Structure formats: C-alpha cells, structure tokens
Amino acid sequence: MRRRNNGQPATNGQAVGIQQQLKAAITLLDWLTAHHLDLGSARQGDLDIWLGSEQVTGRHAAGHFVRWAKRQKLTTLDFAATKWAGPNGDIDGEARWQQARRLLHEQSIKPEDRVAGLLVLLYAQWPAAISRLTLDHVHADQQQLRLRLGREPVVLPEPLAALVRQLVASRRGHATLGDPGNSPWLFPGGRPGQPISAAHLTERLRRLGLRPGRDRSSALFHLATELPAALLARLLGINISVAVAWQRASSGDWTNYAADYSRRNQPGNPPRKPIPGTPP
Numbered sequence: 690m691r692r693r694n695n696g697q698p699a700t701n702g703q704a705v706g707i708q709q710q711l712k713a714a715i716t717l718l719d720w721l722t723a724h725h726l727d728l729g730s731a732r733q734g735d736l737d738i739w740l741g742s743e744q745v746t747g748r749h750a751a752g753h754f755v756r757w758a759k760r761q762k763l764t765t766l767d768f769a770a771t772k773w774a775g776p777n778g779d780i781d782g783e784a785r786w787q788q789a790r791r792l793l794h795e796q797s798i799k800p801e802d803r804v805a806g807l808l809v810l811l812y813a814q815w816p817a818a819i820s821r822l823t824l825d826h827v828h829a830d831q832q833q834l835r836l837r838l839g840r841e842p843v844v845l846p847e848p849l850a851a852l853v854r855q856l857v858a859s860r861r862g863h864a865t866l867g868d869p870g871n872s873p874w875l876f877p878g879g880r881p882g883q884p885i886s887a888a889h890l891t892e893r894l895r896r897l898g899l900r901p902g903r904d905r906s907s908a909l910f911h912l913a914t915e916l917p918a919a920l921l922a923r924l925l926g927i928n929i930s931v932a933v934a935w936q937r938a939s940s941g942d943w944t945n946y947a948a949d950y951s952r953r954n955q956p957g958n959p960p961r962k963p964i965p966g967t968p969p
Contacts, residue, residue, distance in 0.1 A: 697840060703928065705817040705887075713747050714754035720745075728764040736766050785810055785907045788899060793848055798897065800856045801876055806894055807849055809901050812838060813908040813925055816894065816901050817887035822875040827857060839926030913939040 690699055690707055699707075720739050721731055736755070740748055755768035789810045792803045808814040818838075828835040828842055834850040835842035845853060860877055874884040894901055912921060918932035925932075 703926070704821070705815060709747060710750045710753045713750035716745065716747075717751045717754065728758055728766070731764065731766060733766060736768065785904060785911070788904070792897075793852075800852055801860065802893055802897060804849070804852050804856050805876065805890055806897060806899055807852070808838075809894065809899065809904050810908055811849070812843065813905050813912060813927075814838060815887075815905060816890040818926065820876055820878075820884045820887050820890050822884075823873045824857065824875060825873070827853060827875065829854060829857075839922065839924050841923045843924050909935050910939050 690703060694703075717739060718728075721727055721735070724735070726735060739745060742748075752768040752770060755764065755766050756770065758764045759766060759768075789807060792798065792806045792810070795803075805816070805819050808819050809816070822836075826837045828837070834845050834853055836845055836853065837843075856875065860872065860875065872882065876885045876890065877883075878885040878889070891901055909921075909925075909927075912925075913932070913935040916924075918929060918936045921927065921932040921935070922929040
C-alpha cells in the first residue's frame with residue numbers, strides 16, 4: 690500500500706481495506722489449521738469447500754492473500770480476482786435525499802448519529818472510516834469548516850457544518866460515565882481512549898433506517914456522475930481504481946475533463962464556478 694501511494698499517507702478507507710484483507714487471511718489459515726492443512730498441502734477442492742461455507746464472511750477478501758502466496762510459491766491454490774461490474778442493488782437517489790433531509794433537520798436525533806449518517810449519504814463514507822475520524826481531521830475557522838476524508842479536505846455546507854461544530858463541542862463516549870469530552874476521536878467509543886466500533890456505529894445507523902452499504906453505493910454512484918475519478922479519490926479517500934470503476938458504472942463521461950480543465954483559464958474563456966463543497 691505504501692508503494693502504491695508513492696509516499697502519501699494512507700486514507701482511513703485504505704487502512705480499513707487492508708485490515709479486512711488481513712482478517713480474511715487469518716480466517717482462512719485458521720480453517721486450514723483446524724482441518725490439519727496448510728497453504729502447501731491444501732488442494733483446490735479444500736479452498737472451494739471453504740469458499741462455499743455459509744459460516745464464512747468476507748471470504749473474497751482472502752483472495753488477495755492467496756494470490757500473493759501463489760506468487761511467492763507458497764501454494765498452488767487458485768483464487769481468481771473478481772472484476773467488479775457495478776452496484777448490485779437498486780440505486781434510489783430520491784430515498785437517499787429524503788434520508789439526508791431528515792438527518793439535517795430532525796432535532797430529536799443525536800448529533801453524532803446525524804453527522805455519521807450524513808457522511809454516508811452525502812460523502813459515501815464507510816462506517817469503519819467514519820469511526821476512525823479524529824479532531825485533527827476537522828479544520829474550522831470563522832468562515833468555513835473543512836473535513837479531511839481523503840488527501841484534500843472537503844468544505845462542508847450548512848447546516849452540516851454546524852452539526853459538526855456541535856459534535857466537536859459536545860462529543861462523549863457512548864458508554865463512558867464521567868467522560869470529560871477530551872477524547873481525540875470525533876466519535877468516541879465506550880472504552881476510554883478508543884473510538885466507537887464500526888459494528889456499533891453501523892447498528893446505530895440501521896436503527897435510524899439507514900442501510901450503510903446500500904446508501905454508500907447510492908452516494909458514490911451519484912457523485913461519480915458529477916465529479917471526475919481523480920477528484921473523487923482525493924476528496925473521499927478512495928483508491929483511484931475504485932473511483933474509475935464507479936465512474937464507468939454511473940456512465941459519467943469525464944474523458945475530456947483534463948483537456949477542458951487546461952482551457953479554463955485561457956484568455957477569452959470565462960472561469961467556471963467550482964463545484965459546491967470541493968476545491969476550485
């Protein structure tokens with residue numbers, strides 16, 4: 690991952706993805722050990738049995754490890770990479786905006802849940818990435834509030850910016866008695882010094898009627914129709930290949946974006962307005 694980033698720091702999303710791959714590799718190795726096998730002795734049929742097990746979750750994330758092991762000549766197993774062909778479920782843009790309007794204006798919902806839900810609905814963030822946000826990701830002054838989700842911060846519009854300011858001022862761990870509110874995490878957890886877990890945050894969002902996986906897909910699908918892949922990757926903290934895949938799935942045509950960008954400030958061409966919430 691460090692090589693791929695060319696010295697740039699990893700985003701929350703990248704770190705979470707690597708953790709998922711490692712957990713899947715451990716799950717596979719544990720299963721092999723329980724069946725008196727290892728990478729060298731396992732046969733393709735053994736891997737197929739594991740892949741077909743209903744008890745195994747996130748099994749396809751182990752493919753990265755198996756393919757690496759084969760390149761290192763540690764195994765003869767084959768685990769083909771699956772080419773992503775677009776979102777599986779329905780993309781309901783109107784339902785997404787209805788949920789967003791509710792979270793923006795319904796005062797009875799806790800600020801932390803409103804902010805987390807809006808980051809899913811509007812900025813296509815995974816709960817795991819949201820849970821790892823710290824105060825250092827928030828940059829506020831008298832004029833605007835910026836939130837760093839990727840390599841470049843996003844300027845948050847009102848009233849979301851006000852909600853984030855409120856969250857920064859009033860955050861508390863969800864199960865920590867006497868928490869003075871000095872945790873570095875934007876979403877503190879029940880254990881001192883730890884953020885809320887991705888699983889707990891996901892459950893809280895589900896109680897509000899959100900489906901984080903589906904809602905994130907809807908957000909990313911619509912954002913990919915409006916922004917070029919390179920800008921999506923920088924602002925949202927996703928890999929450029931993921932951004933390109935979503936752009937293709939949404940049929941967003943940014944083929945001529947680079948050429949258009951280079952012509953914007955030439956004499957005689959009026960400057961184009963920046964997209965709201967993004968850098969010019």
